[in-house]
Amino acid sequence: xxxxxxxxxxxxxxxxxxPYHKRGHRHPLWYVxxxxxxxxxxxxxxxxAVDGLAVTSFQMPPDNATTVAEHLxxxxxxxxxxxxxxxxxxxxxxxxxxxxxxxxxxxxxxxAADAFDVAQHMDLMDRFNVSMRDYVACYGFGGANGxxxxxxxxxxxxYGTTREQxxxxxxxxxxxAMLNPNxxxxxxxxxxxxxxxxxxxxxxRLYDCVLPCGGGDAVVLMSExxxxxxxxxxxxxxxxxxxxxxxxEEVVVLKQGWEAYRDQLWADAGLGPEDVDIVELYxxxxxxxxxxxxxxxFCQKGExxxxxxxxxxxxxxxxxxxxxxxxxxxxxxxxAGGMIGVVEAISQLRxxxxxxxxxxxxxxxxxxxGMVAYGRGLSTSAAVLQAARQ
Amino acid sequence: xxxxxxxxxxxxxAFYEGALKxxxxxxxxxxxxxxxxxxxxxxxxxxxxxxGWVTASGRGSVYSFALVHRPQHPSxxxxxxxxxxxxxxxxxxxxxxxxxGVDPTQVFIGMPVEAVWEQRSEEVxxxxxxxxxxxxxRASSREGRAAAFSGNPGGAGLSGER
Numbered sequence: 001x002x003x004x005x006x007x008x009x010x011x012x013x014x015x016x017x018x019p020y021h022k023r024g025h026r027h028p029l030w031y032v033x034x035x036x037x038x039x040x041x042x043x044x045x046x047x048x049a050v051d052g053l054a055v056t057s058f059q060m061p062p063d064n065a066t067t068v069a070e071h072l073x074x075x076x077x078x079x080x081x082x083x084x085x086x087x088x089x090x091x092x093x094x095x096x097x098x099x100x101x102x103x104x105x106x107x108x109x110x111x112a113a114d115a116f117d118v119a120q121h122m123d124l125m126d127r128f129n130v131s132m133r134d135y136v137a138c139y140g141f142g143g144a145n146g147x148x149x150x151x152x153x154x155x156x157x158x159y160g161t162t163r164e165q166x167x168x169x170x171x172x173x174x175x176x177a178m179l180n181p182n183x184x185x186x187x188x189x190x191x192x193x194x195x196x197x198x199x200x201x202x203x204x205r206l207y208d209c210v211l212p213c214g215g216g217d218a219v220v221l222m223s224e225x226x227x228x229x230x231x232x233x234x235x236x237x238x239x240x241x242x243x244x245x246x247x248x249e250e251v252v253v254l255k256q257g258w259e260a261y262r263d264q265l266w267a268d269a270g271l272g273p274e275d276v277d278i279v280e281l282y283x284x285x286x287x288x289x290x291x292x293x294x295x296x297x298f299c300q301k302g303e304x305x306x307x308x309x310x311x312x313x314x315x316x317x318x319x320x321x322x323x324x325x326x327x328x329x330x331x332x333x334x335x336a337g338g339m340i341g342v343v344e345a346i347s348q349l350r351x352x353x354x355x356x357x358x359x360x361x362x363x364x365x366x367x368x369x370g371m372v373a374y375g376r377g378l379s380t381s382a383a384v385l386q387a388a389r390q
Numbered sequence: 391x392x393x394x395x396x397x398x399x400x401x402x403x404a405f406y407e408g409a410l411k412x413x414x415x416x417x418x419x420x421x422x423x424x425x426x427x428x429x430x431x432x433x434x435x436x437x438x439x440x441x442g443w444v445t446a447s448g449r450g451s452v453y454s455f456a457l458v459h460r461p462q463h464p465s466x467x468x469x470x471x472x473x474x475x476x477x478x479x480x481x482x483x484x485x486x487x488x489x490x491g492v493d494p495t496q497v498f499i500g501m502p503v504e505a506v507w508e509q510r511s512e513e514v515x516x517x518x519x520x521x522x523x524x525x526x527x528r529a530s531s532r533e534g535r536a537a538a539f540s541g542n543p544g545g546a547g548l549s550g551e552r
Contacts, residue, residue: 122462126394134396135428138516139474139488140466142458146474147486149456154476157454157499201474202457248434251484252454252476374428375476375486 006268007237010097011388013227014043014220015346020182020331021214023117028059031113031216031333033072039218044230045107050074050220052105054092056082056112056335058124078105082335085370086282087242087379088112089217089339094240094383096221106222113216114334121212121334131374142201144284144372145209149201150252151376152287156203158254161305163203166286167194169321170207170328172313173283177325179315179356184213184331207328208285215333217343224388233350234388238363239268242381250376257380258295258367266297269384273298276384277361278348279319280341282369283326292367296382319365320358323348338368342383349387362387393465395514402429404443409515414448414505416481417441427483448505450479450519455489455497473497477519491520502528 016038018031032055040047053076055065063071065081078099082088089112096108116124125143127133141147155161171191177183189207197206227234241264243257266272273296281292290304298319299307313321324330324344327337345364347353353361368381398406408415417426421438425446432439457471466472473489475497489497490506503519510516 125462131428134399134402136486137394137462138396138510138514139486140393140458140461140463140469140472141474141486142456142460142472143462145460146456146458146462149458150454150474150476150486153456153499154454199457199459199471201459202471204456251486375484 006239007094007097007101009224010100010221010237011224011227012093012219012235012237012346012385013222013230013232014039014041014045015343016040016042016218017182017340017343018113018216020184020333022184022211022331023213026115026214028057028113028115028214029068029071031115031214031336032057032068032111035111035113035216035218036072036109039109039111039220042232043220043222044232045220045222047074049107050109051076052078052096052099052108054080054082054096054108054110056088056092056338057114058334059114076105078108082112082338084242084244084379084381085372085377086284086335086338087368087370087381088335089342090240090366090368090381090383091242093219093221093237093342094242094381097237100221100223106226108221109218110221110339111216111218112335112339114336115214116212116334118212125372129371129373132372135374145204146201147372147375148285148287149204151254152203152285154252155254155287155291159302159305161287161290163195164191165305165309166208166290167191168309169286169289169313170194173322173326174329176315176323176356177329179354180324180330183325183329184211185325185329204285210284210327210332210337213331213333215331215336217336217339219339219342219346235346235349236386236388238270238384238386239265240381240383241265242379244379246380251374253376254291255301256291256295256369256377258292258382262295262297262382265382265384271363271384273365276319276363276365278323278345278358278364279321280345280364280366281322281326282338282341282367283322283328284332284337284369286328288369289321296365296367315356315358320361323353323356323358338370342366345385349385391465393510394463395510398513401431405429406514408443408445409507409517412507413445414517415443416446416479416483418444425481425483427479427485447480449522450477450485450503452489452497452499452501452503453478453484454499457494475519477503485517488518489520490518498529500528501525
């Protein structure tokens with residue numbers, strides 16, 4: 001048994017996911033509200049008990065987390081707005097846990113939601129931040145797809161990573177999505193189809209890319225003392241970390257921020273990569289999953305491709321990867337991409353995952369990644385979650 | 391439809407003034423002497439705000455590249471694929487740009503390139519890179535090129551890059 005964790009006394013007591021829709025045909029706030037409604041029901045908590053709110057949504061401006069509280073009628077004493085793109089979901093949870101530990105809030109909802117289509121997503125990338133707007137968007141760079149194609153090409157050059165190795169991840173996740181009624185891409189995908197798909201930004205092809213969509217994901221945190229009164233399955237945060245602007249002098253970054261805190265993360269959790277049943281990685285592209293396996297200590301740098309290819313990462317294997325299909329097959333609802341993996345992990349750790357349930361799942365690693373700026377994502381996050389013994 | 395333009399500001403005006411003259415200007419910190427790109431208000435190494443503008447060689451080599459078939463903006467649709475590249479400049483900084491003036495299938499990691507300019511407006515020219523006249527002598531392997539189109543590992547035998 002690990003010792004007391006850094007987030008002792010706080011638990012995740014509920015989770016919720018809105019329906020996911022292609023071309024997000026509802027207003028982004030609808031997905032925010034729907035995810036919160038379901039998360040509160042799952043935690044058996046009334047809306048009036050919520051006194052902390054964390055919101056991440058790219059489409060919120062000129063609104064913000066405080067005006068979302070207004071729109072949905074939450075009177076709160078702690079508000080957090082995610083500003084780290086796809087790393088925000090986990091960071092909001094870690095921050096909420098700290099707030100609860102210190103008495104700044106008792107019951108916090110963390111939500112991430114957006115309603116995108118492809119054109120809206122590309123427009124967002126062109127003006128995502130000043131360095132993108134003024135020094136990248138003037139080229140036909142192809143949005144995030146082009147920038148991560150640079151990462152993949154360089155990773156292949158340095159380490160010999162192959163398209164087949166990357167494809168094995170996309171194919172496995174599609175099989176998981178076929179067991180997830182809320183996933184948007186549920187038709188079978190073969191390795192051959194992956195390898196020969198429409199070119200997007202070579203070496204990146206269609207099935208390396210996420211489907212921008214509408215959706216929202218939320219979790220509810222509270223003190224363990226309070227949660228014990230509710231008779232719902234609880235999940236603990238054993239450890240968490242974040243890092244921003246890792247390797248500031250690099251532009252095409254193959255070693256990302258996770259490497260800076262992975263040793264501390266595993267030490268805090270009192271276990272290692274070999275002990276987790278589930279990994280819910282930030283899968284904006286398969287190449288980033290390979291880099292996360294490397295940087296989070298599952299294998300050595302450069303060995304991620306072969307490591308993934310020889311392993312059973314399905315729900316029958318260990319670790320099971322992106323068990324709901326991930327963003328690659330369930331869809332990327334903007335900022336919700338940083339929360340979808342956490343919600344899937346909680347669903348698995350509570351034993352609620354139905355046809356895709358990983359048998360005996362007790363411990364999960366979740367990661368986040370985001371805020372693409374001059375050629376690279378600036379923000380990484382990770383957390384180790386574990387089902388609390390009843 | 392016109393291509394997206396950068397916003398010229400106090401921070402980057404010297405860069406774009408140089409661009410109109412065909413000069414690739416980089417910032418250099420007067421305190422720690424490090425080279426800087428993209429333009430900053432202060433040195434990201436030492437936070438000194440005395441940054442000089444120096445005309446760089448305009449030479450570099452391809453650090454990574456991608457063949458973009460789906461640009462983010464319709465104004466680019468006429469010349470697909472676009473060769474998006476990260477170019478390691480001789481002075482050190484890596485710049486994201488395009489490779490033009492060469493068959494896209496010929497581009498490889500390590501390819502030596504030099505700056506060329508595309509006039510976009512009265513105020514703005516955008517830097518691209520084209521292969522130097524002697525690039526073929528640096529193309530010791532074709533693996534890097536082939537990698538973009540097949541499932542093969544990319545460019546293990548290429549020179550010119552660490």
